[in-house]
Amino acid sequence: MTAATASSSERVAPARVYKLHTRPAWRRILLTREAAIIALLILVIVVASATVRNFDSPLTVTYLLRSVAPILLIALPMTLIIITEEIDLSVASIVGLTSVMTGILTNAGWPFAFAALTAILVGVVCGAVNGFLVTVVGLPSLAVTIGTLALFRGIAVGLLGTTAITDFPEFWTDLAKANIPGTPIPVIMIPFVVLAIIFAVLLHFTPFGRTLYAIGLNKEAAQFSGIDVGRTKFILFVLSGAVSGFAGVYFTLLYSNARGDNAMGMELQIIAAVLLGGVSIFGGRGALHGVIAGVLLIGTLGSALRLAGVTSDIINVITGVLLIASVVSASLLGWLQKRRTAAIGKRKGRAGASTDAT
Template sequence: MTAATAGAPVRVYQAHAKPAWRRVLLTRESTIIAILAIVIAFSLIAVPNFDSPLTVTYLLRDIAPILLIALPMTLIIITEEIDLSVASIVGLSSVMVGILTQAGLPFVLAAILAVLVGAVAGMVNGFLVTVVGLPSLAVTIGTLALFRGIAVGLLGTTAITDFPEAWSDLAKANIPGTPVPMIMVPFAILAIVFAVLLHFTPFGRSLYAIGLNKEAAAFSGIDVGQTKFILFVFSGSVSGFAGVYFTLLYSNARGDNAMGMELQIIAAVLLGGVSIFGGRGALHGVIAGVLLIGTLGSALRLAGITSDIINVITGLLLVASVVSASLLAWLQNRRSAAIGKKKGRTAADAV
């Protein structure tokens, strides 16, 4: 065992060597939450109509699919993998629920089948990554095009817009007496489930172990392949559900629905403190990251900023989050190396 893992790079985080208050307050997740609070406070003061209940409603409606898919994406990236096909699965699920509803199936059955299609798409990704052994980046770039091509091929340039009014109204409805959309209820349930799974179960601890060193995780008894396969199925299923919601919200089933959404999801996950190199991240930071990008975009639109400029700002945030994480890791490694050398010299002097 020692010989097999001797050459593998071992990455560990020394967070628990710090006082508890520093572990809680001086983290990337806390920083993002603080920035979110500052952006909200500034927008309430300086941006016209930002304090309107309609702003809250439309903001949460728009980011709901991103919030949903960011949950399984967080788990995937923690294991040092990635899924770029999620937006294409949303589009495929949207097309499936439209075609099945148009064919006369009850909407509930059509929605369930569309979610199952998303799960099957996730299985395809999981099989190619864990059984065939291909890199998830290459696999999901390929399936991004594959699933989108199937979706567009099924409907062509047409769109299906005829859906049961009761379900469309439900997708647009708010929780009674609040400006909060009803979609936040299933999101809250899923967020709790994923948070418990990630932070309070052996399965969640295994994800961090895989992200830090998959060889060591395998030697400790973790079934790395099966664990990653499950995560891709989670991702496909939640993306399928997001596709059903997306379709009802806009009353529109098209093959190009959610085009480009995968970049917004990954940007929010990385901005929320999840390491692109795996082994680190927390769901509360990711949720704050999604809310930060959504709030910033909403405030800028209300201020009259064009979508192109908003995209540039989002891209800069993503680059800054990745660069800052790498810089902090580099500084921490240098500090650890310096401390190690100092201890070595002290021990040598004592001898």
């Protein structure tokens, strides 16, 4: 090996180091979109507690967590789906359909536990329909879930019409509205925490989770690497249907009401929270702790503004501005990072050229 070749090898070797891990640990943890959302959530809570009357009362905390619980639940599988560069717009319609099924079966004399389990299985079937159309038929998930959104909602409304079922076992409705003893935290947070841990481990600490990021970054490369892309996405849509079904049962018990239009528009709140939490709409990026913070941020902000007398229209405008800002900021930061990387590469190229010349 000549001296020039050795010198060239020495210059190239550092480029093989994985860039992310060349940064200090505190930067990898704190200088992220997820950390920024968590910091913003804390800021909103502090400001609202100091300026909005009764915001920090236990009753406000209870109602806030109850209202965002269905969104928190469905946001878990939605995060995994969007990381793979897909989307599921039918989740709120599945909530409505499973709510109606819970009411109809309970009203027919079924034990509530069996009625609820059957309703969740209906959610699984709905998710499997979405997964089949996306992965086997090969249709785009946006078009498929827009169609099934209308389909599932139409079935739910058709089954009950304009009527509502409001008679449910008192034990189950009380349980849905109960708090953990001695705290203002609703009991529904227990299954949510269990599911959040399961999904977090699945996404961040297993080979399955790494395949999701690989699919989102480059589906073709993932396929050639031996990943069964179709099966993976099918599993995600089934999980989404199952969790949406569970959320539909909870929604029914919480409001003691089974109607075909339950959870109307909830899919937009879920997607907004997921994107606000740092998940890229283009796939390949995101973390569950950021999504949970995003859901709580939207819920906390909405609760504080309502207590301050702000109308729902203004709250929707603010939520929309937050969502647009999060998407734009991600694109802007990515563009700036590319420019910075390109500038560094040019400087290294010029430095290498000058060294070779000498």
